[in-house]
Amino acid sequence: MRLFLDIGNTAMKWRLNLPDGGCRQGGHAHQRDWWGLAAELAQVCAQQPPAVLWVGSVAGREADAELAQALKAVLNVTPRFYYSPATDLGLRNAYADPARLGVDRWLAVVEAWHREGAAIIVDCGSALTIDAVDADGMHLGGYIVPGLTMLRTSLFRGTAQVRVTDPVSTSLAPGRSTSAGVENGVLRMSVAFITDVVVELRKTLTDTCPVFMTGGDAAVLQPHLPFAALADADIVLDGLERVVAAGASGEEPA
Structure with missing residues (x-):
């Protein structure tokens, strides 16, 4: 199973792709309680832990590192974080x-x-x-x-x-x-x-x-x-799924 997370400034969304081709998803406001979030996601994946975990986050690199630690400890999977690149899938980023x-x-x-x-x-x-x-x-x-x-x-x-x-x-x-x-x-x-x-x-x-x-x-x-x-x-989650399907490498924040 594949789990995708969209972490905004005050809200988060998740999507779990199931082996049968279906998916479950949800979300809510968050208070940057990363361990609480990881525990919640563990309940979502109680039947089977995700084999792949991808995160798109605007919380900042320090918060991302804390989130990664919590997710890895609770879900026993190393999350990959996708950050905005200069180019990807035919698009070019305007930012220097x-x-x-x-x-x-x-x-x-x-x-x-x-x-x-x-x-x-x-x-x-x-x-x-x-x-x-x-x-x-x-x-x-x-x-x-x-x-x-x-x-x-x-x-x-x-x-x-x-x-x-x-x-x-x-x-x-x-x-x-x-x-x-x-x-x-x-x-x-x-x-x-x-x-x-x-x-x-x-x-x-x-x-x-x-x-x-x-x-x-x-x-x-x-x-x-x-x-x-x-x-x-869900356009952000859809975009995250698209770049992952195309072979995005991602990274684990330090």
């Missing part, structure tokens, strides 16, 4: 220092390009990121801004009276309470940013270039966008 590009962004770009060619990928996680790849497989770079939760938090930290104190139905309309003003405001900021970037990128790519949406807040943002987008919660 390729490994500095978050591997989640790179894997989403790889998967989107192999499915559609030129594409735009919007990842709505702790940070909101937008990346683009052209038809020739050149990663054009991207943008990183605070996600919805981070925007709210920064507002709360800088003001004494602005708080979300009651649940509200979000929309792009002006809020009629402080809570609605905050929720609608951060939503509108993010929708406006995504829309502006997609419109500009489509001038460089094509005006029908597909847009992929992923990340925990994708379902919140997608209905408010003025263009169609393809929801894909």
Whole structure:
């Protein structure tokens, strides 16, 4: 069996490929409790330990080393970590220092390009990121801004009276309470940013270039966008599976 992990800043996903060709998968928020995570995965693999374990992580090399230690001790398998390379599977990384590009962004770009060619990928996680790849497989770079939760938090930290104190139905309309003003405001900021970037990128790519949406807040943002987008919660895991199937070497963090 093969186990794949997508470790984000605040959330993780796993996928276990079964011998019969099926798979199981899940995920949740994490608090960087790597030993707890390893114990959870041991329950997932209770019937048979994985023969192969691959990880795409943006937690940082020190955290990756701790995670690797926990996984190896609990699951008795040495995990392989995939980091963003300069080139892979026909794509070229825009970063001068390729490994500095978050591997989640790179894997989403790889998967989107192999499915559609030129594409735009919007990842709505702790940070909101937008990346683009052209038809020739050149990663054009991207943008990183605070996600919805981070925007709210920064507002709360800088003001004494602005708080979300009651649940509200979000929309792009002006809020009629402080809570609605905050929720609608951060939503509108993010929708406006995504829309502006997609419109500009489509001038460089094509005006029908597909847009992929992923990340925990994708379902919140997608209905408010003025263009169609393809929801894909598992595009990073799909990309990790693709590069592994193609023979990625990976590494074990020290």
